[in-house]
Amino acid sequence: MKRIFAFVTVVVVISGIMAWSTPGLLKSVHLGLDLKGGFEILYEASPMEGGEKVSRQSLLKTAQSLEDRANKLGTSEPEVTTEGTNRIRLKLAGVTDEAEVRKLMKEPASLTFRSKDGTEKSENEYNKIEMVGTDFVENAAKLELGSMNEPIVAIKVKDKKKFAEITERLLGKPLAIYMNDKMISDPIVQNVLSDGTATITVGGDRKKAEELRDVINLGALPLKLTEKYTQSVGATLGKQSLDKTIEAGLIASAFILLFMVGMYRVPGLIAAFTLIVHTWLLILVFVWADFTLTLPGIAALILGVGMAVDANIITNERIHEEMKNGKSVMSAVKAGDKHSFRTVMDSQLTTVIVAAVMYWFGTGAVKGFALVLIVEIVLSIATNIYLSRFLLNLLLKAGKLLKPKYFGVKESEIREL
Structure with missing residues (x-):
């Protein structure tokens, strides 16, 4: 029973x-x-530096980076195809904010730490690059809380010794943080950082900190992308x-x-x-x-x-x-x-x-x-x-x-x- x-x-x-x-x-x-429809973007790729050419390998790598970005943004199974020698077509479904996705998809996300080189010309300009995007661990940016409970972005670096040497050399001096040639902040180095973690403050703005974390984690694109057109796609x-x-x-x-x-x-x-x-x-x-x-x-x-x-x-x-x-x-x-x-x-x-x-x-x-x-x-x-x-x-x-x-x-x- x-x-x-x-x-x-x-x-x-x-x-x-x-x-x-x-x-x-x-x-x-x-x-x-294919069941609901969405929108597509056609990009034209060009080299980051003038005088260079778009290689097949760099075009494919850029297409793969776009697909990875689309997956991280929550658009599952994006369709990414290369066309000709310098074009990439991206199709996305399930996107609620089309403008924001378009902005994030082509953002180069070039992160650099810079200092002043000590010359008279650079007195008010940070023109010496100390660290670039490849010096940081991939997908390592995380949102954390600082000593005053303010939101900060923490990034892991690959070479702890290199970062410790930089912070020791610039002790008491500013180390500026740039994203795509735009300065985010220029904090004064207070201590020698030997744990391999760099932190970025954004003035206590949590939303700004989350956006910065997401952009950094998207990584850099091998090629510069220019939108040729966008259009809605039927199912x-x-x-x-x-x-x-x-x-x-x-x-x-x-x-x-x-x-x-x-x-x-x-x-x-x-x-x-x-x-x-x-x-x-x-x-x-x-x-x-x-x-x-x-x-x-x-x-x-x-x-x-x-x-x-x-x-x-x-x-x-x-x-x-x-x-x-x-x-x-x-x-x-x-x-x-x-x-x-x-x-x-x-x-x-x-x-x-x-x-x-x-x-x-x-x-x-x-x-x-x-x-x-x-x-x-x-x-x-x-x-x-x-x-x-x-x-x-x-x-x-x-x-x-x-x-x-x-x-x-x-x-x-x-x-x-």
Whole structure:
């Protein structure tokens, strides 16, 4: 009786949570450029210094930097492509403040620490560069609180000895901090800093400190970018097509669930329930991790559901075989689970390895497809293997389902021991 109560409690609680949260989760899913639309920017690249040329390598590196920046700004799966010898096209989705993103995307973010070289000409000018952006650890700028509880930006330097030598040499003198040739502050060096951390004060303005931290962490671009034009981009898959796709997916899912129940009876019903839980968990992960749903993501979702159905069919077919060979229901379930487990796990893990390689070497949509597929498989193992077996064993140990008919096996199909 306790196991029946536990089974009912688990199913009812999970079903209640899914029914209550699903509408809100669906509204919170971010749609990608191909599903929702967005805007694109065409940049023309030129060298930072005059007289130089734009190389293919520097153009590709700049495109990669733009993609990294877009990801850090929260625009998942940006589309970045190079055109010709000096142009880069950037497409973004899910952007709320277009002007701010445009500003941050092309910002060179050149950070320098400067001092006066001691000549009469530089008496009121900081013209000696002591440290440049490459002297600082990548993504090392953090927002901290100073001794007076004021917001400051702390940056880690790569060479502690170099920074200690600079601060020792300039002790009692100003060390100016510049961002793109604009002075942020010129504090007096009070102590020799040997811990490898430089701090920037912004007059107690927290918002300004956060903006400075974000700009520094975006890093420098190899090339100077000039906007040629920007324009809105319509969704590749229109709303009507998207609605039809969702409708077709729901109808197909309903047929799959009915097939599972018709073929395998109670285990099929449990499998159908775990498939629904699997899909709900995937939506939850999308919202929780702030992923963006795109057409490749939908393709990975469909593939993942297909693999989950396949895992259930393999397990239930092995149980059928054991029952037809004359084993009792308990023995058949135990043997079927054992023999199918390795087959199912091998197929799942090999797919994870392939998806991991795609994610490691791919870009944009390929990485999105691979990431969704990996998440799908992990959730499938948790729900369609472990959760379904847990629920089925609760019923079996409670003394229920001890007849082959509950598994879709006829008495006439069972061979005697």
